[in-house]
Amino acid sequence: MESKHGEKTVLDPFGTSFVADYERLYKEFGIEPFQPLLSKVPNPSVYMRRGIVFGHRDFGRVLDAMVKGEKFAVLSGIKPTGEFHLGTLMTVREIIYFQQHGAQTFYCIADIEAYEDNKIPFEKSEKIAVDNVADLLALGFNPEKGYIYRQSKENHVKDLAIIFGRAVTLATMKAIYGERHIGLYLAALIQAGDILLPQMEEFGGPKPTVIPVGVDQDPHIRFTRDLAQIFQKKHGFILPSSTYHKLMKGLDGSPKMSKRLMNYFTLHDKPEVIAERISNAFTGGRATIKEQRELGGVPEICPVYEICLFHFVEDDDEIIKTYHDCKTGKLLCGEHKKQTIDIVLKFVKEHRRKKQKFVDKARQILQVE
Amino acid sequence: MESKHGEKTVLDPFGTSFVADYERLYKEFGIEPFQPLLSKVPNPSVYMRRGIVFGHRDFGRVLDAMVKGEKFAVLSGIKPTGEFHLGTLMTVREIIYFQQHGAQTFYCIADIEAYEDNKIPFEKSEKIAVDNVADLLALGFNPEKGYIYRQSKENHVKDLAIIFGRAVTLATMKAIYGERHIGLYLAALIQAGDILLPQMEEFGGPKPTVIPVGVDQDPHIRFTRDLAQIFQKKHGFILPSSTYHKLMKGLDGSPKMSKRLMNYFTLHDKPEVIAERISNAFTGGRATIKEQRELGGVPEICPVYEICLFHFVEDDDEIIKTYHDCKTGKLLCGEHKKQTIDIVLKFVKEHRRKKQKFVDKARQILQVE
Numbered sequence: 258m259e260s261k262h263g264e265k266t267v268l269d270p271f272g273t274s275f276v277a278d279y280e281r282l283y284k285e286f287g288i289e290p291f292q293p294l295l296s297k298v299p300n301p302s303v304y305m306r307r308g309i310v311f312g313h314r315d316f317g318r319v320l321d322a323m324v325k326g327e328k329f330a331v332l333s334g335i336k337p338t339g340e341f342h343l344g345t346l347m348t349v350r351e352i353i354y355f356q357q358h359g360a361q362t363f364y365c366i367a368d369i370e371a372y373e374d375n376k377i378p379f380e381k382s383e384k385i386a387v388d389n390v391a392d393l394l395a396l397g398f399n400p401e402k403g404y405i406y407r408q409s410k411e412n413h414v415k416d417l418a419i420i421f422g423r424a425v426t427l428a429t430m431k432a433i434y435g436e437r438h439i440g441l442y443l444a445a446l447i448q449a450g451d452i453l454l455p456q457m458e459e460f461g462g463p464k465p466t467v468i469p470v471g472v473d474q475d476p477h478i479r480f481t482r483d484l485a486q487i488f489q490k491k492h493g494f495i496l497p498s499s500t501y502h503k504l505m506k507g508l509d510g511s512p513k514m515s516k517r518l519m520n521y522f523t524l525h526d527k528p529e530v531i532a533e534r535i536s537n538a539f540t541g542g543r544a545t546i547k548e549q550r551e552l553g554g555v556p557e558i559c560p561v562y563e564i565c566l567f568h569f570v571e572d573d574d575e576i577i578k579t580y581h582d583c584k585t586g587k588l589l590c591g592e593h594k595k596q597t598i599d600i601v602l603k604f605v606k607e608h609r610r611k612k613q614k615f616v617d618k619a620r621q622i623l624q625v626e
Numbered sequence: 627m628e629s630k631h632g633e634k635t636v637l638d639p640f641g642t643s644f645v646a647d648y649e650r651l652y653k654e655f656g657i658e659p660f661q662p663l664l665s666k667v668p669n670p671s672v673y674m675r676r677g678i679v680f681g682h683r684d685f686g687r688v689l690d691a692m693v694k695g696e697k698f699a700v701l702s703g704i705k706p707t708g709e710f711h712l713g714t715l716m717t718v719r720e721i722i723y724f725q726q727h728g729a730q731t732f733y734c735i736a737d738i739e740a741y742e743d744n745k746i747p748f749e750k751s752e753k754i755a756v757d758n759v760a761d762l763l764a765l766g767f768n769p770e771k772g773y774i775y776r777q778s779k780e781n782h783v784k785d786l787a788i789i790f791g792r793a794v795t796l797a798t799m800k801a802i803y804g805e806r807h808i809g810l811y812l813a814a815l816i817q818a819g820d821i822l823l824p825q826m827e828e829f830g831g832p833k834p835t836v837i838p839v840g841v842d843q844d845p846h847i848r849f850t851r852d853l854a855q856i857f858q859k860k861h862g863f864i865l866p867s868s869t870y871h872k873l874m875k876g877l878d879g880s881p882k883m884s885k886r887l888m889n890y891f892t893l894h895d896k897p898e899v900i901a902e903r904i905s906n907a908f909t910g911g912r913a914t915i916k917e918q919r920e921l922g923g924v925p926e927i928c929p930v931y932e933i934c935l936f937h938f939v940e941d942d943d944e945i946i947k948t949y950h951d952c953k954t955g956k957l958l959c960g961e962h963k964k965q966t967i968d969i970v971l972k973f974v975k976e977h978r979r980k981k982q983k984f985v986d987k988a989r990q991i992l993q994v995e
Contacts, residue, residue: 373792415784422809423742427796430808439799439811440791446808 334365362403417450510539703734786819879908
């Protein structure tokens with residue numbers, strides 16, 4: 258098939274229909290391809306192996322530290338606006354991967370951003386945060402080897418925001434965030450503070466740090482790297498590194514998951530809601546069964562295939578088989594949806610069971626009554 | 627004589643040549659005249675008695691609390707960019723007046739503003755702050771009954787800035803501060819935090835608060851009053867009150883004191899520098915002695931008269947005598963300059979002597995090594 262840029266994409270069970278767009282990111286924005294580093298990465302994660310993590314900035318220095326057993330950090334976080342969904346699941350798995358490979362690990366609850374951007378009062382985001390952290394722990398984050406914090410309670414990130422403010426013009430802010438209220442710009446400065454927090458003296462000083470994010474977050478990474486550069490002399494910052502993962506499509510086939518479209522599910526939707534969303538999902542199937550048996554499906558554009566590829570089928574052989582069975586017309590959409598619903602519901606059930614055990618611990622970590 | 631707006635001003639030893647401008651502030655900006663409240667004020671200060679404090683917003687509720695012995699607060703501060711000068715002396719005397727009349731007293735070292743606006747690093751502003759606080763104590767501020775703090779160390783003001791940020795549009799910021807970098811806007815939010823700090827739970831909750839400022843600071847007062855209104859329901863803020871003092875002219879007769887023009891002195895300039903600045907000052911004198919003996923001088927436009935009126939002659943009868951002696955041609959400029967130099971140098975000498983004793987205390991208050 259052809260991408261919208263007209264370039265041919267190769268047949269690839271781990272590919273998507275918009276590879277050409279990712280190529281553009283390499284060329285125009287200076288994001289480097291992840292693939293050439295892959296062979297050096299110890300036990301690459303599912304996302305790395307499947308090219309879902311497709312790009313990076315300066316990941317080499319983090320990889321060096323990993324391989325040599327030197328200190329490095331990983332930071333990610335969540336805006337406490339609602340339940341864990343497949344997007345948050347992704348970053349959590351990424352930081353757990355780095356935690357298990359020796360990183361000093363930071364998980365930020367972006368409650369200031371939730372307040373400034375989504376008008377969520379701190380009393381409310383506090384409750385959501387407890388729920389989010391319980392999810393985090395259930396997914397395997399080790400709190401003994403990681404620092405989980407709320408922006409509103411971590412004065413260092415506010416102080417970094419104050420330091421950085423002097424160097425940020427209105428033009429820069431508008432270019433990245435558009436014409437917004439001051440609180441939103443302040444939240445952006447604080448997020449830059451989050452990214453450089455692992456390098457503060459109190460946390461052991463400058464070190465390679467990786468921020469695993471969706472590629473849509475790159476403007477913020479570049480913004481923070483610019484600030485790290487400006488304040489490098491005084492604070493000794495090492496420019497933060499990033500890895501970029503592809504963004505998941507909505508279940509309706511639209512390019513993004515969106516609350517408004519209800520085209521995704523959370524880990525806490527009722528089983529019947531999840532089943533219904535998957536049942537009703539757009540697929541890469543053909544107009545008729547006959548056609549599909551003859552021509553095969555198009556997994557590259559199929560959100561059901563994508564949630565399996567990204568999240569729910571860990572075995573590479575198994576997902577490759579699914580891809581080929583679809584391509585050859587052997588596996589039809591109805592059947593694949595049924596399989597997927599089973600896998601997802603099994604995962605969700607098990608996750609919820611585990612999570613219950615972590616609610617008190619989450620409360621304790623966040624110091625919430 | 628006529629003001630630049632063409633309105634006649636009355637003969638008034640406490641007046642200035644720009645009374646008509648102050649009238650405009652009443653009409654156009656809703657600043658209320660202070661004069662009608664004066665008779666109710668217990669032991670009005672020199673500035674109040676002489677109409678140097680000429681206007682206010684909502685001072686009535688502070689006055690009520692003063693008179694009834696109810697709790698109220700006063701807050702002022704300094705941007706630690708240099709030595710105490712006549713402008714800083716003025717606000718200090720104003721807050722000491724309120725402190726002596728029962729106010730819970732706050733003195734803010736605006737080191738974040740010094741950083742964002744004047745690029746003064748915190749290591750440097752810390753040293754300046756020690757010097758400023760020693761001045762403050764030497765002038766009679768009672769640290770046992772007041773809270774002196776640095777913005778950078780007072781997390782409550784940062785947290786208030788974060789709360790307020792959500793309600794502040796870019797348009798508002800630009801209207802007040804012009805097109806500036808984000809740090810400056812952040813400093814403005816923090817200053818709003820300073821003004822409402824006395825009303826936080828940790829400091830005894832909502833109460834009438836007066837901010838004595840130069841009238842040029844009114845946009846910031848209005849900005850903070852708007853924020854107090856917006857967040858009133860949630861935080862219980864009482865809209866802060868203000869008093870406005872007139873701004874001193876430069877010694878060269880220009881409308882403002884300015885570092886660039888070197889048309890003022892600090893309390894720590896060498897005696898010979900102070901003497902020279904006063905000697906070379908512009909005055910309200912006539913072209914010749916003969917003319918001055920016949921027509922009298924014009925104290926209303928004279929910066930030498932003004933520093934006496936504002937700062938160095940406490941006795942009302944004495945300053946009225948000076949005014950009349952000048953108006954009638956009895957007191958010539960040379961002689962008055964000589965008298966003024968003597969008074970100022972005596973004050974400055976005594977102040978420095980006292981100040982030395984407070985440097986250690988200042989260091990202790992600011993927790994500076």
